[in-house]
Amino acid sequence: MKPRTDEAKVSASDVILISVAGTPGKGKGPGGEKWRIEVGGTRAGEVYINVIDEPPLGCHASLQIYLNIKSQGRGIGRIGYAKACQLSAHETIYTHMRRSNVSSRRAAEAAGFMDATPPGFKQLILRWTRQMTGPPA
Numbered sequence: 001m002k003p004r005t006d007e008a009k010v011s012a013s014d015v016i017l018i019s020v021a022g023t024p025g026k027g028k029g030p031g032g033e034k035w036r037i038e039v040g041g042t043r044a045g046e047v048y049i050n051v052i053d054e055p056p057l058g059c060h061a062s063l064q065i066y067l068n069i070k071s072q073g074r075g076i077g078r079i080g081y082a083k084a085c086q087l088s089a090h091e092t093i094y095t096h097m098r099r100s101n102v103s104s105r106r107a108a109e110a111a112g113f114m115d116a117t118p119p120g121f122k123q124l125i126l127r128w129t130r131q132m133t134g135p136p137a
Contacts, residue, residue, distance in 0.1 A: 002043045003046065008074070009074055009075040010039055010074050010075050012026065012079050012083075014039050014040065015038075015039055015044070015076055015079040015083065016037075016038045016039075016079060017035035017036070017037055017038075017047065017080065018035060018036045018038060018089060019033075019034070019035055019087075019088060020035060020036050020046075020099075021034065022034040023136035024052070024063075025050070026046070026048045027048035027049060029050065029051065030051060031049070031050075031061060031089075031090070032048065032049060032050050032051065032053035033048060033049045033085065033088055033089070033131075034045050034046065034047070034048035034049075035048070035059075035083075035084055036066075037071075037080050038047050039071065039074075039076060041131060041137070043068070044067055044068055044070075044071035044076050044080075045065065045066050045068050045071055045076070045080065046065070046066055047063065047064070047065040047066075047080050047081070047084040048063070048064055049061050049062065049063050049064075049084070049088055049093065050064075055118075056076070056118045057093075057094060057125070060092070060094050061090040061092065061093045061094065062093070062094050062095065062096060063081070063084060063085070063088075063093050063094070063095045064079060064095070065080050065081060065084070065095075065104075065107075067080070071091070071101075072103070074111055075104055077103070077104065077107035078107040078110040078111050079111075080107075081107055081108050081110075081111035081113065081128075082110075082112065084109035085089060085111065085112070085128050085130070089131065089137070090115050090130075091130045092127060092128070092129050092130070093128045094116065094125055094126065094127050094128075094136070095108050095113060095125075095126050095128075095137075096123050096124070096125055097123070097124050097126075098123065098124065098128065099122075099123070099124045100128075102123075105124060107128070108126050108128075109126070111128065112128050112131075113126035113127060113128045114126060114127055114128075115127075
């Protein structure tokens with residue numbers, strides 16, 4: 001997807017994640033979390049985490065992000081990925097996507113996700129791990 005030229009890129013301070021109640025399949029359930037993404041007081045999309053048990057990883061936290069079409073190509077996705085991970089209670093989070101979804105991959109990698117796809121697996125799997133900010137307590 002080409003970046004939109006009619007809207008300027010946003011800064012991290014422009015993007016706010018607001019915790020909301022999860023819905024079935026979207027952040028509701030044990031370990032689930034959900035946020036509404038807002039930019040300048042306007043809804044830009046949503047991001048949520050479900051704990052799922054699927055091959056090839058088994059039980060894990062899985063993040064999904066959806067942006068409104070008008071919000072795409074403005075850098076909101078990379079900020080949304082990063083802020084959701086930081087706000088989450090999970091230490092390790094995965095995101096699954098089609099290999100052809102280059103925009104989402106770039107946004108996730110900019111937020112600190114790294115390729116964790118097992119050899120021969122069709123879908124792209126990226127992993128984010130919380131970095132320690134100081135000495136262990």
